[in-house]
Amino acid sequence: MSPALEQLLPDDVLLEVMQYLSVDDVFACRLVCKRLEGLARHPNVWRHRRIVEKHCLCPVLRLAPCLEALEWCKQRSCESSFSALETTKCAVTSLTLALPTYSGYSNYDHRPIRTYAGLEIFTQAVRNQAAIGHLKHVAVQSRPLLDVVMEGSIGYVLLQGGDAFCNLLAQCPCLLSVRFLLCVPALTRPLESGPPAPSLVVFECPLAFNSDSFLMTMLAGHAATLEVVNISPGLIIDGDLLEHPNVSKLSEILASMPRLRSLKCSSLPRLETLAASKTLRDVGFYESGVYGLQGEIVKFLRGGKELRALSVTGHYRFDYVGMLDAVLASSGRSLEHLSLGDLQDVHQPLVEALPRLPALRQLNLLQLYDLVRLDGLLLGITPLTAPNLRRLELETSDWEPCAHHWLHGDAVRAVFSANPALHIHLWKASHCNPYAVEDRCGACASVCHLEAGWNFLGRLVLFAHEPGKCPAPEDHTADSKWRSVHMPCSSA
Ligand SMILES: [Zn+2]
Ligand SMILES: [Zn+2]
Ligand SMILES: [Zn+2]
Numbered sequence: 001m002s003p004a005l006e007q008l009l010p011d012d013v014l015l016e017v018m019q020y021l022s023v024d025d026v027f028a029c030r031l032v033c034k035r036l037e038g039l040a041r042h043p044n045v046w047r048h049r050r051i052v053e054k055h056c057l058c059p060v061l062r063l064a065p066c067l068e069a070l071e072w073c074k075q076r077s078c079e080s081s082f083s084a085l086e087t088t089k090c091a092v093t094s095l096t097l098a099l100p101t102y103s104g105y106s107n108y109d110h111r112p113i114r115t116y117a118g119l120e121i122f123t124q125a126v127r128n129q130a131a132i133g134h135l136k137h138v139a140v141q142s143r144p145l146l147d148v149v150m151e152g153s154i155g156y157v158l159l160q161g162g163d164a165f166c167n168l169l170a171q172c173p174c175l176l177s178v179r180f181l182l183c184v185p186a187l188t189r190p191l192e193s194g195p196p197a198p199s200l201v202v203f204e205c206p207l208a209f210n211s212d213s214f215l216m217t218m219l220a221g222h223a224a225t226l227e228v229v230n231i232s233p234g235l236i237i238d239g240d241l242l243e244h245p246n247v248s249k250l251s252e253i254l255a256s257m258p259r260l261r262s263l264k265c266s267s268l269p270r271l272e273t274l275a276a277s278k279t280l281r282d283v284g285f286y287e288s289g290v291y292g293l294q295g296e297i298v299k300f301l302r303g304g305k306e307l308r309a310l311s312v313t314g315h316y317r318f319d320y321v322g323m324l325d326a327v328l329a330s331s332g333r334s335l336e337h338l339s340l341g342d343l344q345d346v347h348q349p350l351v352e353a354l355p356r357l358p359a360l361r362q363l364n365l366l367q368l369y370d371l372v373r374l375d376g377l378l379l380g381i382t383p384l385t386a387p388n389l390r391r392l393e394l395e396t397s398d399w400e401p402c403a404h405h406w407l408h409g410d411a412v413r414a415v416f417s418a419n420p421a422l423h424i425h426l427w428k429a430s431h432c433n434p435y436a437v438e439d440r441c442g443a444c445a446s447v448c449h450l451e452a453g454w455n456f457l458g459r460l461v462l463f464a465h466e467p468g469k470c471p472a473p474e475d476h477t478a479d480s481k482w483r484s485v486h487m488p489c490s491s492a
């Protein structure tokens with residue numbers, strides 16, 4: 001910036017411009033003159049900034065008076081940035097603390113096979129922010145080193161040293177969200193006391209023997225304000241769940257929340273007490289396969305009214321057909337989003353149910369193991385049976401046959417020609433080994449659909465409408481992790 005121009009502009013205009021500069025450019029401004037040096041410390045330059053994926057946080061934590069969001073990740077951030085976080089005067093609104101996990105989960109049941117010492121090191125950072133007084137959101141996550149995190153097969157890492165950290169979170173006033181993502185805080189003794197006043201709107205924490213007092217105290221203490229609750233199954237083992245002393249009280253506490261609108265949990269004893277909720281619209285179940293509790297889900301669904309979204313993931317023994325009957329009876333006309341996992345025999349009942357789900361906009365079928373079995377379902381989707389369906393999400397880690405071969409099949413062609421407004425999202429669509437020339441299918445051997453980048457196991461969006469004329473633009477995203485294939489444009 002030329003000195004003359006800079007002198008012409010008043011402070012508020014310069015500040016307006018400086019909020020759009022990159023962090024590096026703000027630092028460069030400081031070297032220009034005393035005036036810009038001073039303005040670079042102004043809250044307006046920083047309050048909207050989200051500092052994530054940055055290696056060295058130290059200069060920002062020294063200069064910025066405030067930030068919208070800050071993420072500290074043990075494997076990505078420099079070592080000294082953590083001690084800077086413990087003492088900084090920078091007021092952070094949303095703080096995410098991430099620990100890496102090096103190995104994954106048991107192949108057998110997806111439970112963690114490693115515990116990680118960790119939470120005590122975060123306590124001082126949160127205490128410092130709580131003292132500054134702007135902290136609203138805290139998230140703790142374990143971060144798998146693999147970039148592709150498999151949806152639907154979540155494992156949990158046990159974080160030791162939760163006592164001081166969880167007691168601190170329970171005492172922090174005015175927090176709006178607390179989330180433990182893919183990790184379980186472990187406590188050695190029950191939480192000392194609950195929150196001074198209810199404030200939390202979002203709470204996400206796995207249910208585990210090591211952290212149940214934290215979970216229960218937070219749910220009960222914030223019951224008046226909570227709107228979104230996610231209690232994932234954590235480290236609890238199916239059979240033990242029934243005997244867990246706190247589990248029997250969970251439904252009651254959840255049912256007492258006057259604003260609860262979104263709930264994810266395992267099947268819980270006495271779940272049907274929640275059916276009377278007037279606000280609950282989105283529910284998700286991590287079905288564990290405990291026979292005695294499956295009935296609780298069905299009873300809840302039968303009694304619940306006008307659900308907007310329902311997801312059930314988890315166990316192959318689950319009675320999806322019974323569940324479908326229950327939800328059709330109570331929420332058939334309102335359901336917009338349905339997500340089912342581990343399907344065995346539900347395709348035909350689902351085809352028959354479609355006309356009774358007139359509002360259905362998105363259908364997710366997860367943990368599939370065979371694409372060809374889907375053909376009957378695809379052929380059953382028409383503007384008459386599913387007038388509002390815009391997105392079909394299919395996920396499996398083991399496509400058989402190759403997804404590219406399937407994409408060339410008659411059923412896919414038929415579903416798109418009948419439903420030009422439909423989008424099919426494929427997750428982890430594996431295909432023939434590109435190097436095994438003799439074993440490749442016909443589709444992979446011919447040069448087509450290269451835009452799918454078949455080696456890539458992210459999300460692939462298939463669509464048939466004219467590009468740029470989408471009836472549902474939210475079904476495409478500019479995210480670099482999505483690829484798209486325009487069906488009629490490639491050789492079909
Ligand atoms: Zn640093
Ligand atoms: Zn192939
Ligand atoms: Zn092709």
Ligand SMILES: [Zn+2]
Pocket residue numbers: 423463465469470471472473475476
């Ligand atoms: Zn589209």
